Amino acid sequence: MSLFLCFLFLLPLILIFLKYLQPSKWNLPPGPPKLPFIGNLHQRREIQLRNRRNLFQKYGPVVYLRLGIVPVVVISSKEAAEEVLKTHDLECCTRPETVGTRKISYNSKDIGFAPYGEEWRAMRKLSAIELFSTKKNQSFRFIREEENDLLIKKLTDSALRRSPVSLEKTLYTLVGSIVCRVAFGLNLHACEFIDEDRVVDLLHKSELFTRTSLFSNFFPGRTGRVIDWISGQNKRLENDFLELDTFFQNILDDHLKPGRTELESPDIIDVMIDQMRKQSKDGDSFKFTTNHLKGMISDTFLAGVSTSASTLVWAMTELIRNPRVMKKVQDEVRTKLGDKKERIREEDLNELQYFKLMVKEIFRLHPAAPLLLPRVAMSHIKIQGYDIPAKTQILINAYAIARDPKLWENPDEFNPERFLDSCIDYKGLDFELLPFGSGRRICPGMAMGIVMVELALLNFLYFFDWGLLEKEEADEIITGNEVPLDLVQVLRH
Template identity: 40%
Template sequence: MDLFTTIILLSLFIIVLIMKWQYFKHTDKNSPPSPPKLPILGNLHQIGLFPHRSLKSLAEKHGPLMLLHFGNVPVLVVSSADMAEEVMKTHDLVFSNRPPRKMSEILLYDSKDIATSPYGEYWRQIRSLAVLHLLSNKRVQSYGLIREEEAARMVETIKEFASSSFSMPLNLSEIFFGVTNDILCRSALGRRYRGGGEGCKFQELVLEFGDLLGTTSIGDYIPWLSWLNKVDGSYKRASRVAKRLDEFLDQVIAEHVSSGKRKEQEGLTDNVDDFVDVLLSVKNSNAVGFEFDTTTMKAILVDMFTAGTDPTYTVLEWAMAELLKRPAIMHKLQDEVRTVVGNRSNITEQDLVHMNYLKAVMKETLRLHPSLPVLVPRESTKGIKLNGYDIEAGTQVLVNAWAVATDPKCWDQPLEFKPERFLNSSVDFKGRDFQFIPFGAGRRGCPGLQFATALDETVLANLVYHFDWDLPAGSKELDLSKFYGLVLHLKSPLLAIPTPYYE
């Protein structure tokens, strides 16, 4: 046997030994139940196109705390309200870290944003900044007029379509993305970015950004296979999108700096500052206890659009899809909204306070169709005992919010769309009721839930107040098949026929 053959055989023998040790080693630890896994891949092959459904099916066999392996990475899957409370309340501090992801590094300024930044002093500072200065109750309410104005513009757009395209279907998905983007742009950047030129480019960037952020990078779990993401071009595409978005934000910030100087010279003031104005004010006044630079500002702004666009307009898609499937629920909602508003032509946010059924419809939509059915991954910072099981430091944690929200132990007829279940119930989505966590909970809960729900309620109330809705001719049943990207969308655009409502 020559030397070369000997080296090859010895190398193969060593690889087999390493794999055997890595994947079949025995320990004294009491780990959670696990399904069988493959060498190298672990359980990655069992996830499928719809992870929330695959993980729920596995959990039904192995329990509400289940240990998977994505490559070499241990992943704890949480599928019950009790276990979600343990992770996001009882042991919230231990599970408050975020695992590193290559796409987040590329797209989110090396994970300097709020959503994906590692747990620590930097994250605490920027989250506090966002909560106090951008997403406080007072600040969200100050954008109420913007929401009302953009909802009114949306209504006029639909009326014009209805008058010029009799009995033709309207692309509601496109309408929802447009109004959500307009409200976010005016609130965050000071004006709309719609139509041709830079507006069109910005909308394209937002959509492409969301698609890329939802991409799974095999290199995150099997580092030596990271070259596959280079071969398929996803890293290069992400770098290109990140560069274009960075240049766009630089331009927006420069315009605000110039405009701010002009207003100061002329003694002008605006009634409502947008997010860029607020962040520039914080930066210039050194009002925070850490070095707040332009990169951090841009990371926070990107977060606002990432969390605010796709997840927010998707809720509207699902709400209208369910209402179109169930005319009785649609009519009940329309009766409430039209009774509260009366003969007035516009809906104010004060009206929403009195629309209990509208809020029940929104809650039921979030329960059955959470935008992020599997919440953003967490990571344990140290070893811990959880429900009698040993969880090692560095274990990723996936909370299956959809599995929890459709658990028959918590919900009657969990797969049925029944807004009435919330009418005489105190259960809410603010992170205290762990059977209903579409926005997460604890330290890593979404700080923008009030902004998102105010937007969705305003838009939906206007849609059902000003119009009656029908499915296109020949559509006996609405297709609710889904496409999983960053968030859970309808597979096809939502089409419906609007008829203006007149007393």
């Protein structure tokens, strides 16, 4: 009886395995050999960030993998990326769904993880016009400047006491404070239900939903869900989600409570609530719901904080380990802005050239999303002459493209001068540099993210000199691609 039950349990997996034994009718891209049932899952470590260029060098710019039963194509060249993101943008601009992304996006009611369709188009239109427009971004300028001023005062105190600071924590707290004020009208320095340190913890928890690999991600269907349940992975995610959901619900409740003081510049949630009320009167076919609101809160929190903060950490890392570039940037900043400036303003960024090249080089070397968010082919397409069947996941390896020796001289070197006579930009039109993606799914908050990174770096480089504790060699603390800096010495300039 037990053998019979075991057979029934495994029958769906056996049928799937037999299906994938059949010879393919497609001219699929090359890829590493696959094992029965698991495909290339045993090679996941080999295709991690630091090794993906090896995959590209061995099999070419379009590589076919099968992770469990899920077909995946990894794109690692400028030309192939352009075909996906421009030529076939419409055919492959939807997203795959996993347990984690479905949970963190409130059943795909956000912008980042939502499938392509009417709801996504409505949310994207709202974000472009009302949430992340140039006018809206400029209206929050005072918040970005105030939060940077506050941090400079705190760091000045540390510098006067010659005490070290945790750079990672400092930068995540700065970006978290800005994003929470801009997007949620939430002042972390005087909030009743959350504080600065807790925001950083919640951010790291939210990242688990996109990074955790559940069995059902590779073997979708009832069997996969049962194994997730038996293994306890679902329960662990659910516990983390409850904590995040409580935070998001508190933000929403704060906006909906009677007698709330209206802000001079309404935040993102105010705008969405206003849209919901208008739609209920106008009788539109598409209605914003509470899940749409929470999905937008989740999107903004996860993408808005982690991407900019990690970019800032890497920027300071590269500058500290490359004193020549650090000196050149600081010389320009302090010469152009003068030596006795009390506060930095966003218009000061317009006076700097080498500084802007340095930021561009950071976006090249350390894209916040080394693999752009996955897409799914909605119909059969061809990339570089290879067949990409419908329902195939497509990963754009922005990291490998930005370090392709065919495109970049000494690609692993931190060298802002490479952009001196170059018109290559990072805003989605040049496919050798894609830190924010391109096409329909380009990051909607790109302008906000860029100015947050630039303003924070300008403040840090103008007011302070930086160095490692006890004069350690920078290369000794740089390990692969992990966030490297913790405690650093900060001295008031």
